[in-house]
Structures are given as C-alpha cells and as structure tokens.
Amino acid sequence: MVMTEARFIEKQALPSWLASMRKHRRVLVPQRREGLTLFRPLDPGQDLDLDGLSSEPPKAALLPRDEALFAFRYRRNGDKPPRWGVELIETPPNEPTLVFGSRPCDACGFATTDRVYNAGTRRDTAYCARRDQTVVATLACSRPGPTCFCHRVGGGPDNEAGSDILVTEVAKGYLLEAVSSRGLDFMRESGLKDGAGLTAEAATVRRAARAAMPDGPSLLAAPEHVRAVFEDTAFWERTAAACLSCGACSYLCPTCYCFNITDEARGNEGLRLRSWDNCMSPQFTLEASGHNPRPGKAHRLRNRVSHKFAFYPSLHEGALACAGCGRCIVFCPASLDIREIVSQAMIQTANAEGEPRHD
Amino acid sequence: MPSRLEELKDGIRKALPDLDMVLAWGQGPDSLRRKPLFIVSQADIDKIVWDPCCSPNLAGYLTGLRGKKVGIVVKGCDCRSVVELIQEKLVDRAEVTIFGLHCEGTIDPAKVRATLPGDARGAFGDCRVSDGRIRFASDTSLQNLAASDAFYDKCLHCSDPNAGFCDYFIGERGTPPPVSTAPPDALERLEAMGLEERFRFWEQAMDRCVRCYACRNACPLCVCKDHCLAQSRDPHWVDQTDHPREKLMFQVIHALHTAGRCVECGECERACPMGLPVMALKRALNRQINELFDYRAGLDPEAIPPLFTFREEEDRIGEKKWS
C-alpha cells in the first residue's frame, strides 16, 4: 500500500462522526435488524454491527435492487388528427453516499462489477455516476468466519481492491488509510485527527488476521479445471441434485451483477426498469420461441459456477468473479457449497487435494 | 438394541436394490445444518445422518423424480407433504417407498445464532438433544439451550411428530418435542397487533425480502415454479419494482395457491435467507379452512382438498345479511 495519509477516530466517537457525515451524503452502515445485519441508512438510535459479516452485502449501494433507466410518457402530439407522441425523461442518479463497514470481500464485489460496468469504451452511466459519488470505507477483518475463503480466491482479510479507504480496528479506535484518490479527498475534509503514528499497529493487526485464516487450497487455478468439466453433464447433474434453482445465492452474492430490463407502465406512462436478475432462474435464457438453452437446474448451476470460475477470469486477466465471502454457502436452502463444487472439479480433472473438513 | 440410525441404514440397505434412489440427509457445511443426500449406491448409505438438525423436507424433490422408483426418509411434517402430493396425484404412490421416523424437533440455525452472544458466530460442535435441552460446543463455550430457544416455531406446537403414513416405520413412535413454554409464534405476534401495525409489519418485512423465490422453490407443492405467475408478463400480476407491495403480492399468491393444500412443513420459512415469517399467511388460511371444513391437509391420501370441491349446502358458511 503506497504510503498515504491516515486518520484516526476513537471507538466511542465513531457513531457521532458517522451521523455528522449525513449532512451532505447518504451514510450506509451495517446494523442489526430482526436478527440480520443489513446495510441501511444510519439509524443513530441503534449501534453499528462491526462484528461479523453482514447478511446482505452493500452491493445495492452501486447496483440498487431496482432502478429507473428512464421514464416515458405517451402524449397526443400536434398532428391533425393528433397521434401518440412519446416523451422520454432521463432519471440520472445523484446520491452522494458513504458506505462504512463494508468488508474486503464486499469491496472485491465492487472491483468485480467495476471491470464490467466501467470498461473504458463501454460505460454504464448510472453505475459510473453512483461509483463517482460513493466513498467505500472498508473495515479490515480481524477474525474469519467458518465459511470465509477470501484468501483462496485472490483476496484477503485486509484486501484493498474496490475500496476507497481501508479502516483497521486498533486498540483505542479505528485507523483510516486512503487507498484511492476519492478516499484521500474524502478523508481530507472528514475533520478527523491525523493517525500517521498508528499505521504500524494497524499493519500488525492485519498481519495477525491473515495468519488466522482457515486452511484450504487456493482456487486461483480453478478456471482451466472448471472449463474442462463443462461438458461432463453427470458431474453437474450430481452437483445440482439438491439445488432448488432459487436466487438466494445470487442476490446475496457481492460479485453477482446480472440484471433484467422490463417496462413497467401505469396507463400512458411508465419507466424502463433495471432490476436484479439471476441465471438460476429458468426465465433468464427462455426465448420467445419457447427454446431454452438452459432448461434444467444443472445447466443453470453449471453456468453460474463456470461464469465465476472460468468465463469471467478469461475476460479479465484471471480475476475470479468470487469474493470468497461464503454467503452463498450460509444462505443456500440446500446447503450447496461452492468451495466443494470447485474443488471436486479440480480433483476430477487433476490430482489437486480435496476440500479440508470444515469446523 | 441397534440405534435408530442403524435401523434406518439397514432398512435402506435392504430396499435400495429395487429402487433407483433413496432421499435422506447427509453432513452439511456446518454441524447445525444437514443437506439432502441422494443415495444411489450402497457406499452412500454410510453418509446418512439422523439428528435434530435434519430439518430440510425432502418431499420437494419427489415431483422432479417422476418415473423413477424413489425411497424417501420422512419426519412427521415431511410425511404430510408426501401424502398431500399423493392426494393431488403429483406423485404416484407406487413409485415412492416411505421410511417414517419419530422426530424430536428440528433446530433452526438462525435462531441459535441469534440467541448466542454477538461474537459466537464461529463454528459449532456436534449437538445432542435430551430432556428438553440442546447441548453443543460453540467455539467460545459449551451451549445449553432450551428447546424453545433453538427449535423451529413449527416444532414448538407440533401435534404429530411420527410419520403417520409410511411403508417402514423406523424405531419407536414418540411424543412431540418437550416444550415447556413456547414463545408466541409469528401469527400470534401478528394477531396481538392492531391492523395498521400489522400492515406496517409486512411493509418492513417485505422491504428486507430480496425476492429470490427460495420460499416458492423450496415448497413441495410449487410444481409450476419454472413458469410461475409471479414472473409472467401476461397476465402481469406482479411488476419488477423492488416495492413491498409487489413482494407482498407474491406472498399472497403463494398463500392462496397453497390454500387447503399447505401442510405447514415450514420449508418456505426455513429456506428464506432473510428469516421472514412467510408461513404466517398460510397458517391463517389453514386455520380458517379447518374451522370451515374441519379439514387438515396431508393426513389422508384419499381425501380431496376442500377447494377442489364444494357442497351445495355448506354447513358452516351462512349467507351475509344486508338489512
């Protein structure tokens, strides 16, 4: 990490500082709600939950569950006799946001979507507008959960990819270190005390966290194995046998970014809506003729795992589209384990060692 | 006296040769969760697990295995699902071999994690249930929870823990889970609120819904999940905006489409990643159906679900008087 400025804030001062940030931007933080930890606008009446991993990643900060791409309104125009003209109304997002308390795996999700939505020549204007107005302050992890495997997919408990500021919990509070120019500008006007003296302590905290990660072989070499097992339908039938083909894994995954576009209208006006979609749904590839290239759940699961561990890497210099957060394992109703699936593919096509027994 | 697990394994070992597959439970990603196990060879039989964490209802997979000879291991509530599928001819009785068990109640991992102190989110050791207490080792301390703090709500007022309709009953029949004081469940909590408060409750709950349709896809009765009304463009019942109104509309669709059919197996709530009390709507309808037609789903394979038929003179439905 290039030597940049650092800021410090005491533990008890954090809530009030965050509340003060709400003057000119939306502040999204992880807070407990009905047994879940969700990223929602800060509720000062409640304390933050900076313990474990949030139930839902902060993905919605950049890719909201639904969003109007534009609105349209049919109107009689001036012709004789009058005909229906259409008026298009752009709905650009402008919502300055601070995401505080995201984890390195959540931020890896943003890095994954950046490569697709902001690919130089091809820029998704709504996403890029939000990205430019959003500061992501990621809290480095101190203690891995049972289903965390970020260190096996190219990440780590203190990985900076996708973040603007890396926050580390030190003895008396939190040290903020900028990892992007956006983060640097934000820190400069954040009114926090200088924290240069604590960078060493923060570094040791992070090193300890890296050492505490559960063992398990790296999955970075997965792409060629997952591609090799693509045609083995028996493998995918076996793997997907218990799968319910629902959307829980995709919608709670920080690196799933697919969406649907539908027109929703009320009478003569409406909007073109972008909403979350997932390739486990049969409608995802169903064609008007009735033909569906992925009719069964095995085809669909094959595509989901292959996209993350083979197709995306082949388009983005080997970067896996998986952050290793483990939410798909925690929330799958049938307890499918993507670590298991990828390891089986690697075992079957080479003699990699198997998946270690968990807990 | 061989343990019930051994007896189950023997039963399956004997039956497997003339079956294509047997559905049971196997080790899950952590010690509080089990996952469906598809037994096709004698080697798979050793992977079978039976303990209070075997909460998934395996009946949902039967409708996808039509034409195959399938064995299935069922608890009391799962068994009602199989009976309901047979009632509606969604499963052919001749194709299914049922191994029934007495169930001591099933553990809800989300409830256990919620009751534990914040930092005890790590791994858990193996768990045992005895005289109404559940004991297991979490990575910070030995846990000893009352059943009512760990079991699924449905288990706290379970009336038939024994699989009532099966080919082989494994082990002894037994009593429902020993629950001293069951806390009020979602429907009771809702009915303690005023109408406006309930409306706001659902508005909040549906805001958390991520619309993954796990509740629908886990439901054994939802055989048309691949072309569901909720994703139809014509008729356009539900639009794609992330609004509580549209997501609540789907819960209403699910409740009404399973009215008179739902056996309260709890899969919809178990599958929901956001822990939403979606079964409350179905339980309200089941209560009304029980009062109107003295009927409970999934108890008698010959019975016709009440909304599939009618009587010219309904004994408990009078006519509304307007004057």
Next chain:
Amino acid sequence: MTEPPKNIYLPALATIIEVIEETPAIKTFRVRLNDPGQMEAFRFEPGQVGQVSVFGVGESTFVINSPPTRLDYLQFSVMRAGELTSRLHKLKKGDQVGLRAPLGNAFPYQRMRGQNILFVGGGIGMAPLRTLLLFMLDNRADYGDITLLYGARGPADMAFSQELPEWLSRKDMTATLTVDAAGPDWPHKVGLIPNVLREMHPSPENCFAVTCGPPIMIKFTIQALLELGFTEDRIVTTLEKRMKCGVGICGRCNIGAHYVCQDGPVFTQAQLRELPGEL
C-alpha cells in the same frame, strides 16, 4: 458544457413510415429516426442488429435487414412470437418506437470480397441474409457468383414476396425457392432445405456459405454444407439469444465467455465449435 455521458440504455425515438404484411406471421417495419441529424449520420454494417422498443412493453433484438447502402430508412422484419413482437404487429404507420442501434458485429463481408457466396435462408432467417444480399448486389462487382436458396414451410410463409420475382429473374445471381409442402400451382422446388441443398450440390471452391433460420434447419444445413466440402471457417450464421442490455453487461446472452450481443450475433461455424455446447 461538456456533453453528458450518453446513457447507453436510452433509445432514439423513431417513427414507422411503412408496414408491409409479408406473411400472416411476419411483418416488415420501415422506420426513420425522428432526429434528422441522427438519421443522416446513421451508419451500420450488414448483419448488425438493433434493439427495437415499444414503450410500456419492452425491447427486442432484430437484425437491420435493409442494406447499409440504402439509408433512407431502416427495416426490421418481425415474426410474431412473444409479447413484444405481438404488440409491434399492432403498430401502424406513424406510430413511435425506440431504437438502439447498431449493436453487435457484422458479416465478414471484407473477407468475402472476390469470393462466391451461397445464401441458405429458412423462414424469418431470410431477414439477416437480405441485408447482406442487397449490400452485395449494390456492390456487385466486388463479389463472385451469388446463389440463394430460400425455404419456408409453405408458399404463404415466404417473406419478401415482392422481391422474390426480381431475385429469381436477375442475371447476376441464381435463386432457388423451396417449401416443405405446396399445392400444384407452386412452380418452384418442394423439399426440406438441407435435401434441396444436396440436390443443388453447390461447389465449395472459394465460396462462403451464409445461413440463418430455425435451430433445427441450421443444424442440418450446416451438416449438409460440411458434407459438400465447405470448410467451417467459411460457414457463417447468426444466433438468436434472449438479450436485454445489448452491450455485454447484463450477462444474459452468454455462451461460455462470449456475449452474443457483442461478440456476435454473427459467428462462423469454426467459432461456434469452440464455444461450450450450450446453443
């Protein structure tokens, strides 16, 4: 004020200037962009597609099947199949639609220069072939012999019926029509496209085959072409996939790591064989 970044999902408004009823199931729409400057500056290559919007219903992808050499209007031939196509079929002259075009890649017409061309079209699959055929007829000298085999279920299902007489009579191309079944007054061939193709026995010598049609027809036509000696990198087809964004972001139209809306819809058979088996 710098021009705000273009919202890639915002279509340009266009007006339908002509509707041609090709067959009971296929209609051709000719549209002009409402903004004269945009219409003037509009350029595309044969084979590229456009997302046509009917506001309130949605968007669907259709090949621009008028040639890039005739830019007074843009033409889309639409077979009624789903929600959007059915609503499109209800639109009249003067109605408004939206258009996001051009998208996707084009036929490799540069590589085809100086070569013989064999067109094999089935039903609505004739639409993508038409833009390349007319483009080549407008630059006739650049290409060798042009042969067209166009088939449909029955005579009434033949699209572009007003142009067929011209294609049949032109000296600089040979056209053959066939139907699966027809009455006595049908003067042309009767038979499935792959069988008629084997009968015609076209020579694969420096010849490109361009084919498009329903998946079943494509499968057996490519088989026949391979039997006749055509090489895989000289058999070109277009793929139909469920598309939404049209710019390779929404993840919907992928075959393996390739997005049909961007790396296609035009592929050679050699490229198709490299893709994972998920057509």
Next chain:
Amino acid sequence: MPILEGKELHIIGFLCNWCSYGGADTAGVGRFVQPTDLRIIKTPCTGRINPLFIMRAFLNGADGVLVSGCHPRDCHYSQGNFFARRRLEVLRALLPVVGIAPERFAYTWVSASEGQRWKTVVERFTEQIHALGPIPAFADPGRIETCLRGQANPYGGSHALTA
C-alpha cells in the same frame, strides 16, 4: 367518471354477468338512488373471480371490494358460485393477517330481478367502507410514481429530454 376526491372512496365491485350485473342494471333502470363510489367489473361468473383479483385490488389502493353473483343453485354454469363461496370465505381470513380490515371485503348473491336488493347492498356496503375510511397506504408511493410525478426521485431529478 373520475372519483370525486374527498367525497368518494375507491370501491371495486366484481359482478357476475348473468345475475348481479343484471340486478345492478335493474336498479339503474329503476332509477334507484344509490351512492356512486362503486366501480363495477363484469366477470362471466363468480367462479371466474380469482381471489387474487381482490388482493391485487386492495394492494393497489382499493378501499373496499364487493363480489356479487347468482344465488346458490341459480348459477348459469351451475357450480361457479359454489366454488367461489369456498374460495372467498377462505380469502376473508387472509385480509386481517396482512393488516386489511376484513369488513373491507364482502360477497353476496343478487339475482337479475333484485334491483331493490342491489340498492340495499350498495348502500350498506358503501356506508361500511366510509365508516372504515381510506385503506392504509404504503409509505413509498413506488418507483413509477416518484419518477413520473416529478416528486423528488430518491435516485435523482427528472427532466424532459426530447419533445
């Protein structure tokens, strides 16, 4: 005819074409005076009425929903109202659980000749709904309303782009 804001509430009526729609017609022909809040949707039979119509109406903001069809044994399709009776009686239990007063929904039987009875039904039901007042609304009016009605779009302002 648009709702008279402030005086009228949104009341939807699903009427079976053979009996109740005729009954409503008879009431109209008979010049019976009745409240005007009711908007009638004609259906072939009460058996055709999917309970989801009623829930969709409530969630879209209807303050009251009335269903009326042929008397039992008079159904033009002989069984339609029998099935409807069971479905609608079951539906009644769903309303309170989601926070909608069950009194906002009623179903009844009115034959084509009972114009007077139809007038009574409409009067009583409209009074009942006015007593309850408007149905609780969702806090968020919805994406379409916020983008189009020019209200502050939580994700950005809206301005017309092209004429």
